[in-house]
Amino acid sequence: MKIALFGYGKMGKMIESLALARNHEIVAKIDIDTVDIPYNEIDIAIDFSTPEAAFQNITECFKNNIPVISGTTGWLSNYEEAIAICDKNNGAFIYASNFSLGVNLFFELNQKLAKMMQGVSGYRTSIEEIHHTQKLDAPSGTAITLAEGILDNSAYKTWKLDGEKEQELSIHSIREGQVPGTHTIAYKSEVDSIEIKHTAHNREGFALGAIIAAEWLVGKTGVYSMKDVLNL
Numbered sequence: 001m002k003i004a005l006f007g008y009g010k011m012g013k014m015i016e017s018l019a020l021a022r023n024h025e026i027v028a029k030i031d032i033d034t035v036d037i038p039y040n041e042i043d044i045a046i047d048f049s050t051p052e053a054a055f056q057n058i059t060e061c062f063k064n065n066i067p068v069i070s071g072t073t074g075w076l077s078n079y080e081e082a083i084a085i086c087d088k089n090n091g092a093f094i095y096a097s098n099f100s101l102g103v104n105l106f107f108e109l110n111q112k113l114a115k116m117m118q119g120v121s122g123y124r125t126s127i128e129e130i131h132h133t134q135k136l137d138a139p140s141g142t143a144i145t146l147a148e149g150i151l152d153n154s155a156y157k158t159w160k161l162d163g164e165k166e167q168e169l170s171i172h173s174i175r176e177g178q179v180p181g182t183h184t185i186a187y188k189s190e191v192d193s194i195e196i197k198h199t200a201h202n203r204e205g206f207a208l209g210a211i212i213a214a215e216w217l218v219g220k221t222g223v224y225s226m227k228d229v230l231n232l
Ligand SMILES: NC(=O)C1=CN([C@@H]2O[C@H](COP(=O)(O)OP(=O)(O)OC[C@H]3O[C@@H](n4cnc5c(N)ncnc54)[C@H](OP(=O)(O)O)[C@@H]3O)[C@@H](O)[C@H]2O)C=CC1
Pocket: 006, 007, 008, 009, 010, 011, 012, 030, 031, 032, 048, 049, 050, 051, 053, 057, 070, 071, 072, 073, 074, 096, 097, 098, 099, 100, 206
């Protein structure tokens, strides 16, 4: 595949290295200063840029008939508008807050545990996420997906950063060092705690998942998720 990288930071560089090893070609590395994007040379765009840049990057690709994989977090207030532009242009799109296989299995486990806990009283649920200090958004996109999985299967009405009210599912965000991404769900009662946790050891899992999603999406139209790609 001829891949255009929108964002050539930590993730863009990791994707480049894994994509080349899988015999793909990087035809463009786009950052905030890029003026001429060679849309006619691109088979697929992979966007790991910034919350401010993602919507424009993604929708310009749709308008130029380029399928898009987006891993950028913190831009989802514009998600529905992006989908409408994708549909209008008969485009192809996958957004995932986290592309790693491990986290996508963890999403499934989180929903199953939330369902089990629905019938049990006395537990308060919370989410904690830890990331490196360069991260621009909080909570993490992954924590929001985890929260949505719990909201769909519990009496919680909404999630909130450090929420304290009965019906608020609390998310606590910690920024320290070079942490690639750690997410913990805790159910705590007076007598015990149940915790499930995913720890990324590096960024390879995110990058590989994004490339696998790109390989899967090329030649298709429509809006899909990692559940479709991984057949979960
Ligand atoms: N879904 C997933 O699996 C994962 C998602 N992410 C998300 O991906 C995003 C990127 O993460 P990461 O690579 O660590 O961040 P980095 O800050 O390392 O990289 C982002 C890059 O985007 C560049 N950029 C800024 N503006 C634009 C623009 N208009 N167009 C294209 N590129 C631009 C930045 O340039 P400059 O530095 O010059 O501003 C920077 O090089 C984040 O939102 C993060 O949360 C991260 C890991 C996994």
